[in-house]
Amino acid sequence: MEALKIYERVKERFPDKVLEVSEKKPDPFAAVAADAIVAVGRLLHDDPETAMDCLSNQTGVDYKDRIEVVYHLFSYKHHHTCVLKVKLPRENPTVATVEEIWRAANWMEREIFDLLGVNFDGHSDMRRILMPEDWPGYPLRKDFVEPLEYHGISTVRESPILRLDQKKKHEHA
Amino acid sequence: MSLLNTIPDYVITTKTDELINWMRKSSLWYMLFGLACCAIELMHTGGPRSDIERFGATPRASARQSDLMIIAGTLTLKMALRTRLLYDQMPDPKYIISMGSCSNCGGLFQLAYSVCDGVDKVLPVDVYVPGCPPRPEALTEGLLKLQEKIMTERWLAREERPAQV
Amino acid sequence: MQKWIDSLIARGDFGPHPSHDLVYAIAIAVACALVLFLVAVPFASVVTWVERRVWARIQSRIGPNRVGPNGFLQWLADGIKHVCKEDVIPEEADARLFKLAPYLVVLAFILPWAVMPFSSALILADLNIGILYMTAITALTVVGVLMAGWASNNKWSLIGGIRSAAQIISYEIPAGLSIFPVVLMTGTLSMQGIIRAQGWEPNHWFMFANPFCFVATIILFVSSLAENNRTPFDLPEAESELVAGFATEYSSMRYLFFFMAEWGNMFIAAAIIATLFLGGWQFPRVSASAVVMNALQFITFNLKVLILVFVSMWIRGTLPRVRIDQMMSLCWKYFVPISFVDLIGTAVWVAIWPDGNPIAGWVMLAFGGAVAVLFAWRVTYFTRLARMELYFHPTI
Amino acid sequence: MSTLRTEEMTLNMGPQHPSTHGVLRFVIKADGEVMREAIPDVGYLHRSIEKIAEKVGYHGFMPYTDRVDYVCAMFTNQGWGMACEKLANIEVPRRGEYCRVIAAEFNRLASHLLTVGLMGMDIGAMTPFLHALREREMINDLIEELCGARLTFNYMRIGGVAWDLPPGWREKALAYLDHLDPIINEFNSLFSYNKICVERLAKVAPISAEDAINYNLVGPNLRASGVNWDVRKNIPYSVYPEFDFEVPLGSGEWGIVGDAMDRYMMRIREMVQSSRILRQALKRMPEGPVLAKVVRNFKPPAGECQIRVESARGDQGWYVVSDGTAFPWRVHVRTGSFAAMGIIQKLSRGLMIADLVVLIASLDVIAPEIDR
Secondary structure, eight states: OOHHHHHHHHHHHSTTTEEEEEOOSSSOEEEEOGGGHHHHHHHHHHOTTTOOOEEEEEEEEEOSSOEEEEEEEEOTTTOOEEEEEEEEOSSSOEEEOOTTTOTTHHHHHHHHHHHHOOEEETOSOOOOSSSOTTOOSOTTSTTOOOOSEETTEEOOOOOTTTOHHHHHHHHHO | OHHHHHSOHHHHHHHHHHHHHHHHHTTOOEEOOBOSHHHHHHHHHHSSTTOGGGGTOOEESSGGGOSEEEEESOOBHHHHHHHHHHHHHSOSSOEEEEESHHHHHOGGGGGOSSBOSOGGGTSOOSEEEOSSSOOHHHHHHHHHHHHHHHHTOOSTTOOOOOOOO | OHHHHHHHHHHTTTOSSOOHHHHHHHHHHHHHHHHIIIIIHHHHHHHHHHHHHHHHHHTTOOOOOSSSGGGTTHHHHHHHHHHHSOOOOOTTSOHHHHHHHHHHHHHHHHGGGGGOOOSSSOOSOOOTTHHHHHHHHHTHHHHHHHHHHHHTTOHHHHHHHHHHHHHHHHHHHHHHHHHHHHHHHHOOOOHHHHHHTSOSSGGGSGGGTSHHHHHHHHHHHHHHHHHTTOTTSOGGGOHHHHTTGGGTTOOHHHHHHHHHHHHHHHHHHHHHHHHHHSOTTOOOOOOSOHHHHHHHHHHHHHHHHHHHHHHHHHHHHHOOOOOHHHHHHIIIIIIHHHHHHHHHHHHHHHHHOTTOOHHHHHHHHHHHHHHHHHHHHHHHHHHHHTOTHHHHSOOO | OOOOOOOOEEEEEOSSOTTSSSSOEEEEEEETTEEEEEEEEOOTTOOOHHHHHHHHOTGGGHHHHHHHSSTTHHHHHHHHHHHHHHHHTOOOOHHHHHHHHHHHHHHHHHHHHHHHHHHHHHTTOHHHHHHHHHHHHHHHHHHHHHHSOSSOOOOEETTEESSOOOTTHHHHHHHHHHHHHHHHHHHIIIIITOHHHHHHHTTSSOOOHHHHHHTTOOHHHHHHTTOOOOHHHHSOOTTGGGSOOOOOOOOOSSSSTTSHHHHHHHHHHHHHHHHHHHHHHHHSOOOSOSBOOOOSSOOOOSEEEEEEEEETTEEEEEEEEEOSSSSOSEEEEEOHHHHHHHHHHHHTTTOBHHHHHHHHHHHTOOHHHHHO
16 A cells, blocks of 8 residues: 555544645655554554554654654555654653554664653653663754763863864863 | 802893793783674684684683783773773783774764773773774784783783772 | 612611601602693693694684694693783682682592503502592582682672583483493403403404493493583583683683693593593503503503594584583483493393303494494595585685 | 572673673573573664764765674665665666675675574584684675775765776676585584584574564564565565575474574575575676766755665665755664564573573674664
8 A cells, every 4th residue: 555545544534633744755754643643553553454563663853843753664464664753842752652552662762762862651661772871961862962071981082183072172162 | 049149130030021921922812802893803813714813812701811802893981881890800911902993092983972982091002903994914913013012021020000999 | 669769768868767658758749749740731731732723623723823833832821821810809709619619620630640541550549449439539520610600709600600510410420320331341440450351452342342331432421521511511611601601700820720620621531431441551462561561552542532532622613502401301311211221231241241242342343333434424425515625724 | 497588690691791792781580590581781882873974974974884784784885875865866877786786695695604603603613603704704805805895895885886896706706606505505514404503493482473573573583483575575676676586484394483493594595595696696797887976965855765675684774864955864774683682571581591692693683783
């Protein structure tokens, strides 16, 4: 099934929850209201016509004014794919977890939490995954400023070519 | 005893030092400590073509039995703390070869927020091997350089390292 | 030797009125130390060099070749380096047990040399319970290993120690039971007695004396691999699972003891098999001179032992490691019952032919030869398939 | 009489441990030899590659993609190249595609050789590992001649590949393939069909097809569970549809479908298929340029896309968001190892400690691919 047809099916079922369907090439996507993502996911997963049995990718993007969580769904039965998006405010972004539908979401959501600071409600194990537990801030946000030292290890290095240290210090100032 | 007294001290100590150093340099057991890309080249260095065991260097899994730590790859800040712990576990005398640009100075990943730019910020390094990743031949050369360095040491006149608190 | 010491005492080399017992004791201590340092330690150490070279060849590498001719002195370099290293005793460890453990392991490796029958005359003490003594002493290793594992206060060491204890104690049983058939046939426990009961010809070896002994040889060999923590039973120091097993926390000299004992035990296990089943030092009487005969016997014995050691290196270079439950089931479900059957079968055999059956020797030898030929053919077949040039010129 | 008390033993495995490929850490809750649970702890090699992409631009990011998965860097190269080409709608010349396929399949051989070798090392046989390294050296030689590097290739460019095959390379490559096929047989008889190896691997940690899909396992791990899915066949990209090859599936002939032995054998069988693809590709090489005209200041139109590449560790997803400038807004790599690590906690229940090592090796996880 074409991705756009899938979005139409979803829209039929949840007319007020699908905020936007973008037909932009190369990959069209549908933006879904944050409170409906579990219901939409459940629908796409259980409906035999769509049978989205695999969450092939889940990631977050920081757009400076908002944070989007992107879900790439895939069906091994029908070999079709679709993209869902959830737009969240930058201050304290929170969305329900889809871990119950696709177990693969467990780790991907931990990664998004770690790097972008999106909270997933109802997640079974919401800890940092890649960064150390005591790391300040969320590194993949656009306004992230690197700390100058970590446990006594300085993160700047005198570099004759790049003068990165200066740049970093400048950022801090 | 009287025979020994006729020989100047430095002859005995230098010759003994030389023997001990020769033995020590010929048996540098390195710790299996592959961090990133260079780990694969480290394996290749121990592999059939550039067999590093020719120089008596065998890989050991435990830090307690190794003399040499080859830091092969990018040292992240999260790992740096662990590396320091591992280094403290090694018994003296111990050496470090920093293998690859990442552990020399951060290399490609100087731009990164989570990478320790150079292992020398955390640990004392004896030999730097440049390359991204260095070829097995380069690492072997690094080992030979370390052997040269060991030959210049005076083991009998060494200073005991104070116990770390 | 006693006469020589007596003459020295008479000459007054030990002062005017020495205590004879004291002088003897010192002489024995010196002799033991000489045996230890001139035979046991070099044997164990040179075996490490041989092992590394053989292993490297199997893996199409070259192996250590920088220290001395062909790297022959590599063992010396390793030894001296270990002596020079800092001796770390972890703060959390039980220091006394931690220090004691390596000595027990080394003890278990050194004491068996007392009854090692190198030739008809070269034996320190031909005890009448030689083989029993040997099995009893080698089992001491388990105490040391378990102690090391426990005292290190490291969980990996502990698992290694426990695994080792379970493994060594289990495999003691089939190993012990495989020794009994020979004892039944010879009626003696003395090492020399057992060797004298065999001939130099292979068909007079106990391995080929009857089918049960043939099986017992194989069981004893596999069990000895397990008792010495050799691949495929190297679970206590499984490098990829337990870091370095019970020796994880050991460094410098103490680790060297474990290291040496492992290879030394390999030699001892091979010596037991060579003594019991492969005719020991037996060599045809080609010379009337006792010195020449003893030298030839010494060479024969060591050759047999080294061939067995080589086989165990070969196995180490080829096979992966078994899992602990598989190892236990191999021991308890297969080896123990089979060795009991062996024991009973040998007893029946001895009851029927008390002096042995000469035809059986030839038949079994032919059978063993057939197995060896088949094996060699398979090996050459696969080596031809695998292109030998890759092994002889590893640096293509 | 005091009652006997037992307690769980918590073991810390890694980050420096010989059998964790790279730097992984596991917190193992064990009851003697049997594990209650093994909780993976990753991130010791998190090199912030995704953030770097936002700083260095499209062409400049190509060397970094090598480091996403250093064991099979050609595929990450290719994934990044394809993602950019899809964004900017660039057509790659046919000879360029052939060069990509040839380089990538050689890299797949090298990667699988390392995987099967590491499996040998993890269950205690060093010899298969070193034999695999010996074969890898020769592949490294070939690739080095092709692109000048042994490990981090940086061979592909947006719109094709950097260089054409050097003269005489094709014959050398074909000669190597003739050499490799018997070596795979030898490897099988040395290690794969060894009784101890089969006993160790068969029936260990089977993954059902449902679980594999639900946990988003990809590539050989997924196919070992019996799911017939190969990006090269099912979402054809590059010139793969022109080649005749099979997709091996887990059959469970040694135990259960989807056990460690199936996952291991999958690599061996894929090597045979790769060799088949390579022979066809080397023989059918068309003439022409290898690199499309791509401007130096590459600015794809605003938009986003996802690309899936069948790497040696399975379906690799590149998600790229472009805002029309010379720097990508966001790059995300969804890798096979990351998903495979997620399932370890579930599978580890009731396994022995020795089996955990087998499980990690059979899932073929590589630390930089998890952490990026």
